[in-house]
Amino acid sequence: MGSDESSADITIATTIPQDGAFSSMAEEIEQGYNLGVAHIEETLDQEVELLVENDESDPSVVIENLRKMADDADVIWGSFSSELVTAGSSVAEDEGIPFVAAYFAQEAPHRNENYEWTYAAFPKSRDVARSTQGLLETIPEGDRPTNVGIWEPNSDWGEEQSDSWEETLSDAGYDIVLREQYEYGASDFSTMISQSDNRNVEVLLSVPTPPDGITMIEQMEERDFSPTLTKFVRAADPQDWWNALGDSGEYVCMCPGWVPGLTGNGNEEMWEAYVDEHELEEGEYIRTAVGGGYNVAQVTAQALDAADSPDPSDVQGALQSETFETVIGSFSFEENGLPAEGELTAPTGQWVDGNQHTVYPETDDDRATNLQYPIPSWSER
DSSP, rough: OOOOOOSSSSEEEEEEEESSSGGGGGHHHHHHHHHHHHHHHHHHHHOOEEEEEOTTTHHHHHHHHHHHHHGSSSSEEEOOOHHHHHHHHHHHHHHOEEEEESSSOOOHHHHTTTOOEEEEOOOOOHHHHHHHHHHHHSSSSGGOOOOEEEEEEEEEHHHHHHHHHHHHHHHHHHHEEEEEEEEOOOSSOHHHHHHHHHHTEEEEEEEEOOOHHHHHOOOHHHHHOOSSSSTTTTTTTTHHHHHGGGGGGOEEEESSSSOOBSSSTTHHHHHHHHHHOOOOOOTTTOOHHHHEEEHHHHHHHHHHHHHHSSHHHHHHHHHHHEEEEETTTEEEEESOOOBBTTTOOOEEEEEEEEEEEEEEEEOOOOOOOOOOOOOGGGGGG
C-alpha cells in the first residue's frame, strides 16, 4: 500500500483476495494490475500510485478497506467475483468515485442498484450463455451433444447465470435435463453426480468457487462420471486448478474474460510487458486473471485520456461516452455500467496440457486451439 500522502498524479485504490475462497486468484490479479499501472504511466506520461489491501475474500472487509482509501482515490478497481465486486461498488457509489471492475459477470446489480459510478469491463451472464452456445456450435452437428445439466450454487449470480444458460440453450434446441442447487462450500456432490449420470447429462455447466470446483472433479473421477463437455466458470480460472488436479483437470472449459490466444487491442504489448517483468518457462502461458486486470487498466487509461481532468465527474463522463479497445475486445458501456449488449464475445478457454487455450471464438494465434471434444472417459485418459 502506498503512503498516506502521495505526490502521484493519479491514485487508484483496490482490494485483492489474498486469503479466503478466492485467494488462488490474488497473485494473477495483482500482476495484471501492476502491468496495467505501468501501461497507464507510459500511455499518459503521468505517475500512478496503486493502493492495495487484502480483502480476505470477505465483502465486509472489501467495504471497510475501500472506505479507508476512498479519500485518496481518483479511481477504484474491483476485486474478484460478483460478490466482492458489488461490495466494492457500494463504496464507489456512496463516495462518487469511478469504479472499474473485471471478474464481475452478474447483471442484476447494474439494473437494481441504479449504478452511476460502476463500470464492468467484463462479459456478463448473457455473454457467457451466448458464448456457451457458440462453443457448442463449433462441434459438428451430427456429433453435437443435446443434454445439458446445470449445477447451480445457491447465490444471486448462480441463479442468474443458470437462468441465462437455461433460456439461451433451450431456445437453441438443447434439453436442460437437470438443474440442481447446492451450497457454496459443500463437501459432498455425490447426489448431483448420480442424478447427472442417470439423466445422461452430456454438457455440465456450473459457476463454482475454485475449491468447490476442484472437489467436484475429484468426486466425479471417483464415481466415474465424465460428461462429454464440462464448463466451470470461475473454478477453472486459476493456476491452482491445474496445481490441485493435474491431468484430472484436463479438458475442463472456463469463461474468464481473457484467455491466451486472443489477439489485437494490446495483447501483444501485454505479453511483452509480462515477459519482461516476470519471464515465462518454455511452453508456459500467462494466466487468465492477468489479462482481466490489464483490461481494467486499459479502460482506465483510455477514460483518463479522454477526460478533461482526473476529476471524478470528468472520468465518469468519459466512461459513459467512449468506446474502449482492450485485450478482451472492443466495447462501450450502457448508462448503468453494463458492457453494451452484444459487443463483447465472452472467450471460452480449455485446459490442455497444463495451459489454458482459447477455443472460442476462433483466432489465428498459436495459443488458441480447437475444442477438445468429447472429453475422454476417465479410464481412457
